[in-house]
Amino acid sequence: MKILLVDGTIIGRKTGAILEQVKGYIEDANPELELKILSLADFEHQFVDGRPLGEYNEDMQEMVRRFENADGYIIATPIFQGSIPGVLKNAFDMLHPRTMRYKPVSIVANGGTYQHHLVIENQLKPILDYFRCLVTPNYVYTHTSHFDETNSITNEDVHERLRELARVFVQYAEMSKHLSKETIDTP
Template sequence: MKNVVLLSGSTVGSKTSTAMKYLNEAITNQDDTLNIQLFDLKNLDLSFSDGRNYLDYSGDTLELTTALMQADIIFIGFPIFQASIPGTLKNVFDLLPVNAFRDKVVGIVATAGSPKHYLIAETQLKPILSYMKAHVMQTYVFIEERDFSNGTIVNDDIIFRINELATSTLRVSKLYNQLLEEENSQYDF
């Protein structure tokens, strides 16, 4: 059974949490055999990274970091603040080892108040994920404030793109795991 972690990477606001709930539903509709965990930083009491091994933390910090380390697929949702990722999300990355995302496929959902910030995922988040050895999906979902109303997504194109992100990420993960199994089967040990 594959482990999927959805991370809503902010302690404020509701749009990213809303988008991640839609994504959770899209993933569940495609494959109900997955072990899916949804973490919302608003509901967690995380320690500030101080350089310790992630296993030396406790409580919510240990639960989140362990889930991320054990995940096969990760979806990261984040709002764009001051033309960057939230500091709370960066703290999550700082809690993890450098190779934390090796052999993991990562999909991205970004929410923003303005279309001017659509490249923040490219310039801020993807380099961090690549450095941590993730296989980052090329396309991501960018959602503007105008796409939300009363706690729901009202733009059908956004819902379609969320569903497509779920489909393509699950597909890439399946193919990647098949390649890894083929490579590992070449060895006698």
């Protein structure tokens, strides 16, 4: 199975650090999964405005192809101004509604206040529900205080929650193999 680990921002280092840590824990839980990181910072973004996919630049088309070819996702996002980054929402807006259907998704996020975890519940989960993803029930939210000056996670409770997230994600990935997969060409 191909798992896409999405670094949902174009600035900062903490989100990528969390994603790398989760990647290691998933590899420990199931080394047979093919894990690829997609960093939104590596793409030239255009605003999604409803035109056909072929009218966007090659980077935008490649990003969509990577989402379409994946069998599951880890979505990593910072929380800015009480919301997910616009670049992440823009990426979701590029996707056909069936692209992520019945595929497992886990969420990791970081922010500067402890209340920002509510953004996951109030913004990100509804978007993933729209796509009909298999969202694992255990997301991990980290706070700035959980990192050292090199952006390494220093909080052991966070490590334990990330290991648990990886374990549950692997189970959801296994379960998703047996669900009907509708192609994005199906009306």
